Amino acid sequence: MAHILSEGFDWAANSSDLAVRWNAGTGGSPSTTTAFGTGRSWIPSGTPIIDLGVNYSEIFGSVRVRCDGTDRAFLYFYDGGTQQVSLRIDTATGTTSLRRGNQDGTTIGSVYGPISAFWQSWQFRIVFHNTTGVFELRRNGATTNMISLSGQNTRSTANNYFNRFGFACTNTCYIDDIWLNDTTGASNNSWCGDIRVITQVPTGAGSSTQFTPSTGSNWQCVDDMPNNGETDYVQSSTVGHKDLYAMSALGSTAGTIRGVNVFGMVKKMDAGARTAGIRHVSGATESTLVSSDALSSSYMLMSSHQALDPNTGLAWTQSGVESQQIGPIVVA
Ligand SMILES: [Ca+2]
Numbered sequence: 001m002a003h004i005l006s007e008g009f010d011w012a013a014n015s016s017d018l019a020v021r022w023n024a025g026t027g028g029s030p031s032t033t034t035a036f037g038t039g040r041s042w043i044p045s046g047t048p049i050i051d052l053g054v055n056y057s058e059i060f061g062s063v064r065v066r067c068d069g070t071d072r073a074f075l076y077f078y079d080g081g082t083q084q085v086s087l088r089i090d091t092a093t094g095t096t097s098l099r100r101g102n103q104d105g106t107t108i109g110s111v112y113g114p115i116s117a118f119w120q121s122w123q124f125r126i127v128f129h130n131t132t133g134v135f136e137l138r139r140n141g142a143t144t145n146m147i148s149l150s151g152q153n154t155r156s157t158a159n160n161y162f163n164r165f166g167f168a169c170t171n172t173c174y175i176d177d178i179w180l181n182d183t184t185g186a187s188n189n190s191w192c193g194d195i196r197v198i199t200q201v202p203t204g205a206g207s208s209t210q211f212t213p214s215t216g217s218n219w220q221c222v223d224d225m226p227n228n229g230e231t232d233y234v235q236s237s238t239v240g241h242k243d244l245y246a247m248s249a250l251g252s253t254a255g256t257i258r259g260v261n262v263f264g265m266v267k268k269m270d271a272g273a274r275t276a277g278i279r280h281v282s283g284a285t286e287s288t289l290v291s292s293d294a295l296s297s298s299y300m301l302m303s304s305h306q307a308l309d310p311n312t313g314l315a316w317t318q319s320g321v322e323s324q325q326i327g328p329i330v331v332a
């Protein structure tokens with residue numbers, strides 16, 4: 001499985017948008033308060049949760065958090081509806097801790113670290129087990145642990161795994177740049193470092209323009225960050241029609257590119273069955289990365305993660321990421 005989840009929040013204009021991907025209480029709002037002065041973070045007022053659909057016994061991850069004053073941010077690792085453990089980033093006490101159960105549960109490990117009104121990136125490793133559980137914690141991409149605990153009880157249910165992930169806060173905390181991977185696969189199977197989730201948007205026409213724009217040029221209808229719903233859009237009812245778009249520069253040259261996550265929001269505008277896909281071009285390699293279920297008249301999110309450049313079979317390069325073309329295709 002390797003990469004499990006990444007989220008940068010730049011795309012969501014409101015809680016209804018976020019509910020297309022996150023469920024079970026997607027309250028909250030986007031914020032332009034970010035660590036790098038671009039894009040958006042998210043201020044949760046409920047508990048956005050993603051059902052991962054797989055039981056994970058070990059997880060590596062990263063999250064960027066800013067808490068102000070005496071606020072607290074929480075990451076939740078659920079087995080079903082029960083938090084196995086919770087990561088609590090607490091500027092009231094100046095500590096980051098892993099708690100058994102919810103954010104107020106028994107402390108498994110704790111360290112002084114969070115600073116009020118200060119963006120920090122936290123990396124964690126958790127092994128879920130009632131006797132041989134592990135909790136390791138790093139900060140800001142460091143390669144050494146602040147906390148190294150083994151032989152712990154890191155579960156609340158009878159199971160040594162989690163399968164749902166969520167986050168929350170008290171008052172106003174900013175959450176951004178979430179990344180989770182497990183230990184399987186050839187890549188993204190260990191510490192991910194201080195991850196930045198950068199959102200690219202269309203900046204021009206690519207090698208195919210077959211959809212019909214609601215206004216202006218096709219790519220200009222889908223270049224919005226955050227998403228602007230039906231203010232402008234492209235549509236087609238012809239099977240095989242595809243749009244491809246040139247994509248924006250990353251705006252950063254730092255670090256290793258750990259993958260490309262491609263997203264599309266799609267719906268149908270009339271009765272009848274219709275499926276859509278995400279079309280992708282990298283160099284000489286063109287493919288449909290993912291096809292949707294039968295569309296409904298409400299927006300659905302399609303996504304596909306490419307850990308490696310499909311044109312080279314190797315890790316992505318910056319030029320590879322910036323020269324890819326992405327767009328919708330009418331599958332059936
Ligand atoms: Ca962001």
Ligand SMILES: [Ca+2]
Binds near residue numbers: 222223227228232233
């Ligand atoms: Ca648009």
